[in-house]
Amino acid sequence: MLNDFMIRAALAGIGLAIACAPLGCFVVWRRMAYFGDATAHAALLGVALSLALAVPLFPAVIVVALAMAAAVASLTGRGHASDTILGVLSHAALAAGLVAVSLVPGVRSDLNAYLFGDILAVTRGDLVTIWLGAAAVVGLLAWRWSALLLSTLSPEMAVAAGIRPRLEQWALNIALALVVAAGIRIVGALLISAMLIIPAAAARPLSRTPEGMAVATAALGMAGVVGGLAAAWTQDSPTGPTIVCAVAVLFVLTNFAASLKPRRKGTNIRL
Amino acid sequence: MSGGEPLVTLSGVSVALDGLPVLDRIELTIHRGEIVTVVGPNGSGKSTLVRSIVGSIPTTGGSLRRARGLRIGYVPQRLAIDPSMPVTVERFMNLPRRRPAGEVARALAEAGLPGVQRQQIAGLSGGQLQRVLLARALLDSPDLLILDEATAGLDQPAVAAFYARIEAVRAAQGCAVLMVSHDLQIVMRASDRVVCLNGHVCCEGTPEIVSSSPAYHRLFGRDTAETLALYRHHHTHSHDGPCADHAHGEDAA
Numbered sequence: 001m002l003n004d005f006m007i008r009a010a011l012a013g014i015g016l017a018i019a020c021a022p023l024g025c026f027v028v029w030r031r032m033a034y035f036g037d038a039t040a041h042a043a044l045l046g047v048a049l050s051l052a053l054a055v056p057l058f059p060a061v062i063v064v065a066l067a068m069a070a071a072v073a074s075l076t077g078r079g080h081a082s083d084t085i086l087g088v089l090s091h092a093a094l095a096a097g098l099v100a101v102s103l104v105p106g107v108r109s110d111l112n113a114y115l116f117g118d119i120l121a122v123t124r125g126d127l128v129t130i131w132l133g134a135a136a137v138v139g140l141l142a143w144r145w146s147a148l149l150l151s152t153l154s155p156e157m158a159v160a161a162g163i164r165p166r167l168e169q170w171a172l173n174i175a176l177a178l179v180v181a182a183g184i185r186i187v188g189a190l191l192i193s194a195m196l197i198i199p200a201a202a203a204r205p206l207s208r209t210p211e212g213m214a215v216a217t218a219a220l221g222m223a224g225v226v227g228g229l230a231a232a233w234t235q236d237s238p239t240g241p242t243i244v245c246a247v248a249v250l251f252v253l254t255n256f257a258a259s260l261k262p263r264r265k266g267t268n269i270r271l
Numbered sequence: 272m273s274g275g276e277p278l279v280t281l282s283g284v285s286v287a288l289d290g291l292p293v294l295d296r297i298e299l300t301i302h303r304g305e306i307v308t309v310v311g312p313n314g315s316g317k318s319t320l321v322r323s324i325v326g327s328i329p330t331t332g333g334s335l336r337r338a339r340g341l342r343i344g345y346v347p348q349r350l351a352i353d354p355s356m357p358v359t360v361e362r363f364m365n366l367p368r369r370r371p372a373g374e375v376a377r378a379l380a381e382a383g384l385p386g387v388q389r390q391q392i393a394g395l396s397g398g399q400l401q402r403v404l405l406a407r408a409l410l411d412s413p414d415l416l417i418l419d420e421a422t423a424g425l426d427q428p429a430v431a432a433f434y435a436r437i438e439a440v441r442a443a444q445g446c447a448v449l450m451v452s453h454d455l456q457i458v459m460r461a462s463d464r465v466v467c468l469n470g471h472v473c474c475e476g477t478p479e480i481v482s483s484s485p486a487y488h489r490l491f492g493r494d495t496a497e498t499l500a501l502y503r504h505h506h507t508h509s510h511d512g513p514c515a516d517h518a519h520g521e522d523a524a
Contacts, residue, residue, distance in 0.1 A: 029356040146367040153350050153358070153366070159327040160345035160417070161367050200355075207357045208391070 005120050009229055012122040012130050013243060016183050016195060017221030019134035022141040022214045023175045024200035029152050034083055036176060036193040038090030042068040043180045044097030044189050047114045051104045058129055058181045065177035117188030117240035126185055133182035137175045144171040149210055187240040194244045199224060202251035205258030220250050276338055277302050278415050278447050279324055283333030286323050293319045295471045306441060306448040308458045311468035317451040321419050341415060344408030348420040352393055361388035364407050382406035398429045409440060418450035434461045
């Protein structure tokens with residue numbers, strides 16, 4: 001089973017899992033899950049743009065994802081709840097992307113690859129993109145880590161310490177754009193936010209510190225990728241959804257294991 | 272009390288949130304080493320005022336000057352900590368900068384919480400959390416310590432202990448303290464200066480001056496129903512005595 005394309009698939013998936021780990025933690029901590037979803041859906045508009053204008057996929061998706069973040073930032077606090085704004089933008093962008101892709105001649109057959117990903121078709125060039133993207137995401141978040149943590153805990157405390165929370169939010173927006181652009185070929189637009197949320201949620205019961213949770217998230221994400229690939233190979237199931245199913249199984253296992261342990265003082269919610 | 276350059280000077284500061292005016296032409300000066308308390312009914316702009324001074328809310332008019340290199344220690348009412356985020360007390364004390372373990376241990380011991388480093392922040396009781404928040408704010412030796420309703424949700428003995436600690440800290444470190452509070456009795460004892468706020472500064476002075484003014488009694492009532500008085504203030508907004516000589520904008524109508 002150690003074919004070239006399987007090794008490339010595993011390397012691509014592991015790169016994505018590493019990029020998703022620190023970002024996914026912030027997505028969970030800051031309740032940005034729907035925002036991740038919206039950005040991933042908007043990425044399909046980037047796919048249409050790249051096909052129509054014959055520009056590379058990666059920068060086209062990044063531009064659209066960042067435009068999405070800017071639109072969310074400018075619309076928030078104008079009389080709509082943030083989940084309403086995200087719902088409008090997310091579904092509008094997904095629909096516009098689907099329409100736009102259908103208007104570009106000769107790509108209809110490809111569409112599944114962008115909605116559900118095709119990790120087995122990953123090329124060496126894709127691998128370079130994914131790993132450079134992952135390195136950029138990890139580097140960016142490591143650089144802003146403490147400032148982001150404090151901004152998440154208390155924006156006022158962050159400001160008092162000389163941190164600008166709105167600026168730090170853009171570090172997350174840029175990281176999210178990079179992850180979506182790198183991941184759309186692997187698990188597709190519809191499932192990429194699953195890779196952001198599920199491994200982080202699976203790591204929560206195992207973690208005591210933010211850093212520990214990021215590392216556990218990466219480990220679980222990688223395990224899910226390898227396990228999902230193996231299952232997809234033996235069961236001949238679609239790889240992207242199988243990987244997501246594998247991390248979902250890990251989520252059930254870690255949370256079930258945590259519920260068996262006697263509840264320690266300090267793990268319950270009391271604020 | 273007013274030695275040297277002021278730490279913070281507000282001249283005619285106005286603040287609007289979502290286009291609605293919250294603070295109107297506020298004049299306030301905070302000097303090194305003094306304890307200033309802001310009191311006022313709900314919705315009077317107390318938290319908006321301290322957040323403007325911290326710098327997290329932009330002002331829409333007037334000038335707000337902070338002394339150069341001013342170090343602010345900020346103690347929020349609570350942390351917006353999501354249960355999905357694991358943070359130990361030790362990790363929290365090291366945000367945003369890493370500090371020597373001994374320094375953190377000493378700060379926690381001084382706060383009366385020795386050995387809590389490995390506990391989860393989310394698992395602390397309200398009183399323990401307040402002491403941790405204060406200990407973290409003090410690590411930087413701030414020039415100005417800002418407490419935004421820091422004792423909300425604590426019982427009376429815990430509140431009294433908290434203010435005793437604030438006075439001890441001021442005595443030891445010489446920092447100025449700006450606090451927003453509902454605990455009037457204790458506030459009056461602990462403050463050098465009290466500012467009554469209701470969108471504008473209604474009334475300001477030493478606790479003796481403020482507490483002997485009829486305006487203060489109308490503001491907070493002589494009876495024990497302090498919280499009721501806080502609400503009533505909004506509807507019976509007229510002053511006489513030392514606080515009477517200013518216009519009352521929307522309340523006059």
